[in-house]
Amino acid sequence: MSTETYSATAVSDDMIARFSRVPAANVGDAQERFGIIAGLRPIWAGAAVTGRAYTVWTRSGDNLYIHKALDDARPGDVIVVNGSGDDTRALIGDLIGIRAKSLGIAGFVIDGAVRDADALAELGLPVFARSVTPAGPYKNGPGRLNEPVALGGVVVSPGDIIVADADGVVVVKSADVDDVIVAAEEVVAREASKRESFSARSH
Ligand SMILES: O=C([O-])CC(=O)C(=O)O
Numbered sequence: 001m002s003t004e005t006y007s008a009t010a011v012s013d014d015m016i017a018r019f020s021r022v023p024a025a026n027v028g029d030a031q032e033r034f035g036i037i038a039g040l041r042p043i044w045a046g047a048a049v050t051g052r053a054y055t056v057w058t059r060s061g062d063n064l065y066i067h068k069a070l071d072d073a074r075p076g077d078v079i080v081v082n083g084s085g086d087d088t089r090a091l092i093g094d095l096i097g098i099r100a101k102s103l104g105i106a107g108f109v110i111d112g113a114v115r116d117a118d119a120l121a122e123l124g125l126p127v128f129a130r131s132v133t134p135a136g137p138y139k140n141g142p143g144r145l146n147e148p149v150a151l152g153g154v155v156v157s158p159g160d161i162i163v164a165d166a167d168g169v170v171v172v173k174s175a176d177v178d179d180v181i182v183a184a185e186e187v188v189a190r191e192a193s194k195r196e197s198f199s200a201r202s203h
């Protein structure tokens with residue numbers, strides 16, 4: 001396994017706060033509809049998260065490297081897992097969720113399955129995944145941490161920004177955040193004025 005640490009452009013907390021106020025759909029529009037991970041859904045209604053990606057590449061159905069990621073990730077990080085889209089084994093459940101929450105992890109984005117959906121909802125930990133299954137994972141490895149991964153055909157590099165809500169998951173490259181946030185805030189303002197004019201016309 002590579003021990004090289006990928007060095008990302010560091011995105012500030014202020015910038016993350018600005019992205020947290022923009023819906024995922026508007027962020028996607030602001031980057032020409034690119035960066036949207038198809039097919040990942042929130043596993044409980046109301047789940048939403050914005051934060052820096054900490055990336056994991058696991059063997060299908062095996063979560064050893066998700067455990068290792070929790071030893072290394074920082075508070076506010078979103079754990080982003082390439083699980084090869086495998087829907088036969090749950091890569092996390094509420095036990096990992098409880099540990100992640102106690103470490104200040106902001107949420108999980110998993111190209112694979114999860115379990116303990118009700119308990120994760122009760123915990124209030126935002127989790128986005130391809131499916132839910134009661135089938136448990138193996139814990140043997142191999143895996144990789146903190147290097148660029150692919151989820152549903154979208155590359156996610158360590159430190160990229162994840163914006164996820166009821167509509168799904170959007171990835172903003174860390175090098176693009178300055179341009180994308182300006183465009184996204186413009187989309188928000190443009191839509192707000194359209195909403196106002198549409199509802200004015202209906203009176
Ligand atoms: O068994 C596992 O590793 C996944 C799981 O259900 C949990 O974290 O609660």
Ligand SMILES: [Mg+2]
Pocket residue numbers: 092093094095115116
């Ligand atoms: Mg469990």
